Amino acid sequence: MRGTHVSEANDEIIRLESVYKIFGPQPKGRAFELCEAGYGKNDVQRMSGHVVGMNNVNFGIKKGEIFVIMGLSGSGKSTALRTINKLHGITHGRVMVDGVDVQQMEGTELQAFRREKMGMVFQHFALFPHRSVIDNCGYGLKVQGKPKAERDEASLRALALVGLDAYAQNMPSELSGGMQQRVGLARALATDPDILLMDEAFSALDPLIRRQMQDEMMEIQNELKKTIVFITHDLNEALRIGDRVCIMKDGAVVQIGTPEEILTQPATGYVAEFVQDVDQGRVIQVHEVMAEPHPVDRSLALGDALTHIGDRAGVFVLDDDRRPIAVLTAGDGIRAQSVGSSSIDQAMRSDFESCTPETTLNDVYAAAGRGLPIAVVDADGRLVGNLDPQDIMKEMGRVESLIDGFEREVFM
Numbered sequence: 001m002r003g004t005h006v007s008e009a010n011d012e013i014i015r016l017e018s019v020y021k022i023f024g025p026q027p028k029g030r031a032f033e034l035c036e037a038g039y040g041k042n043d044v045q046r047m048s049g050h051v052v053g054m055n056n057v058n059f060g061i062k063k064g065e066i067f068v069i070m071g072l073s074g075s076g077k078s079t080a081l082r083t084i085n086k087l088h089g090i091t092h093g094r095v096m097v098d099g100v101d102v103q104q105m106e107g108t109e110l111q112a113f114r115r116e117k118m119g120m121v122f123q124h125f126a127l128f129p130h131r132s133v134i135d136n137c138g139y140g141l142k143v144q145g146k147p148k149a150e151r152d153e154a155s156l157r158a159l160a161l162v163g164l165d166a167y168a169q170n171m172p173s174e175l176s177g178g179m180q181q182r183v184g185l186a187r188a189l190a191t192d193p194d195i196l197l198m199d200e201a202f203s204a205l206d207p208l209i210r211r212q213m214q215d216e217m218m219e220i221q222n223e224l225k226k227t228i229v230f231i232t233h234d235l236n237e238a239l240r241i242g243d244r245v246c247i248m249k250d251g252a253v254v255q256i257g258t259p260e261e262i263l264t265q266p267a268t269g270y271v272a273e274f275v276q277d278v279d280q281g282r283v284i285q286v287h288e289v290m291a292e293p294h295p296v297d298r299s300l301a302l303g304d305a306l307t308h309i310g311d312r313a314g315v316f317v318l319d320d321d322r323r324p325i326a327v328l329t330a331g332d333g334i335r336a337q338s339v340g341s342s343s344i345d346q347a348m349r350s351d352f353e354s355c356t357p358e359t360t361l362n363d364v365y366a367a368a369g370r371g372l373p374i375a376v377v378d379a380d381g382r383l384v385g386n387l388d389p390q391d392i393m394k395e396m397g398r399v400e401s402l403i404d405g406f407e408r409e410v411f412m
Contacts, residue, residue, distance in 0.1 A: 014061040019093035024050030041250035053079040055251040068242035076251040119188030123200035127172040134168040158186040178209035287357035290385030313388040314373040324375040327352040
């Protein structure tokens with residue numbers, strides 16, 4: 001499902017520029033000077049007694065994307081999220097949201113900005129136990145001063161998105177943990193914010209419910225196209241839902257990229273070690289592996305067509321609209337020649353598999369096991385790539401061996 005919910009808009013809605021956040025009595029003193037001089041979190045702590053939450057963090061988030069910030073405990077991921085709505089002030093830098101420096105806002109201006117521009121979903125549901133589901137969902141609208149009828153209408157729409165409109169009059173205690181988290185998500189959606197900030201939103205859920213919530217969030221995103229900043233310590237979750245992933249360590253950004261880039265092109269040994277246990281086939285998509293198509297003209301003599309195959313598993317025969325209708329493999333061609341045939345028509349076969357460039361390798365493993373090339377086609381069924389089974393295995397082996405190309409780094 002990932003990869004289908006990205007907005008076509010490329011404009012940035014959030015940008016962090018040279019952001020430092022230092023915790024301690026004199027954050028702009030020696031600790032900040034040490035950070036600027038290139039010292040890391042542990043050194044700054046030892047030399048100044050201050051804790052570095054963010055160390056020269058820079059990134060931009062595009063409108064309509066799911067941007068995942070991940071890292072281990074103490075990496076700075078939640079701190080970064082909370083600078084976006086100024087739950088944390090910063091030591092240095094700028095935090096721009098829709099062209100406005102959030103960190104310069106105060107008082108009623110900041111309150112209005114938080115209420116109207118953003119919704120936040122926490123790890124713990126934070127529902128009012130004495131309010132019904134619909135009243136919990138409409139609480140943000142109540143704070144905005146919206147009348148009861150308008151609040152209820154918006155709340156029911158939001159609850160319907162998460163499949164809980166039938167539970168509108170129930171109390172939170174009557175719902176399971178997963179259902180309560182759905183109410184938390186609906187509450188954030190009810191105000192129709194441009195941006196959703198989700199801080200470890202699914203971390204407290206059981207694995208099955210967690211996966212269901214991930215699916216549900218991505219389905220909602222396909223419909224609403226919100227900008228979502230999602231915090232997690234779970235790499236599998238990050239790679240599954242993120243359009244782009246930002247990996248942080250000790251308050252600094254280590255790498256930003258698509259899930260495929262993070263997995264197949266780790267920037268450091270830390271990232272390579274981080275991703276080494278991930279099921280690559282669940283993340284890597286066919287377009288990362290496929291080769292340029294070299295279809296064969298069925299008017300060619302069989303011998304010439306076999307030469308055209310080269311070292312590939314086979315080549316495809318296309319119709320007039322460039323849709324694959326058959327495949328010619330070297331084995332089939334040689335067998336046809338051995339019985340005296342010189343025509344491609346006597347050697348080609350139509351029992352090939354096809355997929356799209358966005359298909360994951362896991363989804364084509366079974367088809368690849370047949371040993372035939374797989375036709376990669378676009379939305380109109382036109383051939384855009386060849387996927388040879390041997391290339392799948394080569395890519396998986398390359399990714400698994402990446403960590404050997406880095407010097408081992410201390411993980412903690």
